Amino acid sequence: MLFSEQNYSRGEYGGSIEVICGSMFSGKTEELIRRLKRAEIAKLKVEIYKPATDTRYDETAVVSHNYNSIEATPVAHSSAILLLKSDTQVVGIDEAQFFDDELPEVCNKLANKGIRVIVAGLDMDFSGQPFGPVPALMAIAELVTKVNAVCVRCGSPAMYSFRRVASDAKILLGEKESYEPRCRACFHARD
Numbered sequence: 001m002l003f004s005e006q007n008y009s010r011g012e013y014g015g016s017i018e019v020i021c022g023s024m025f026s027g028k029t030e031e032l033i034r035r036l037k038r039a040e041i042a043k044l045k046v047e048i049y050k051p052a053t054d055t056r057y058d059e060t061a062v063v064s065h066n067y068n069s070i071e072a073t074p075v076a077h078s079s080a081i082l083l084l085k086s087d088t089q090v091v092g093i094d095e096a097q098f099f100d101d102e103l104p105e106v107c108n109k110l111a112n113k114g115i116r117v118i119v120a121g122l123d124m125d126f127s128g129q130p131f132g133p134v135p136a137l138m139a140i141a142e143l144v145t146k147v148n149a150v151c152v153r154c155g156s157p158a159m160y161s162f163r164r165v166a167s168d169a170k171i172l173l174g175e176k177e178s179y180e181p182r183c184r185a186c187f188h189a190r191d
Helices: 005-009 028-041 078-083 103-112 134-140 184-189
Strands: 016-022 046-051 061-063 069-071 073-075 090-093 116-122 143-147 160-163 179-182
Touching: 016 028, 016 103, 016 134, 028 046, 028 069, 028 090, 028 116, 028 143, 073 078, 078 103, 090 103, 103 116, 103 134, 116 134, 160 184, 179 184
Parallel strands: 016 116, 016 143, 046 073, 046 090, 090 116
Antiparallel strands: 061 069, 160 179
């Protein structure tokens, strides 16, 4: 039998970790919302979390660039996710790259309790380096979905988030005014 999203939602394998990763504007949050809404349609008990620092679209909702949304609980530290309701079956976590390095351990604890954990986040920062806890989450996940955006320069699949503004800060919240998706060649051209 194939290891698929349908198998997870039936609880056939107990708990699990799914990671949705890629560049900015690649549809990570859109895919996270889709999977969580399907879990709700299946009448599963769903809890959704986001970093308290990410207030770009909404303070208490996960919102995609297409303005699809789902209510979420903002948390300052990943350990707060462990305080979820005891009947929770599915946990969604958005913007994983902004969480602390304990997030993989938190996700493992949840999955080991039989909970399906779905995490979305950037796998690389603006300089093309692994970002936050996402690479560690990819290593322990049963399923990793890497999505690509479209390069704004040439139209190729884009896996990089090119920062358009001058800043060396590791974390700089922004949208299209600050970032654009680029393919490998256009990212390294840096113009």
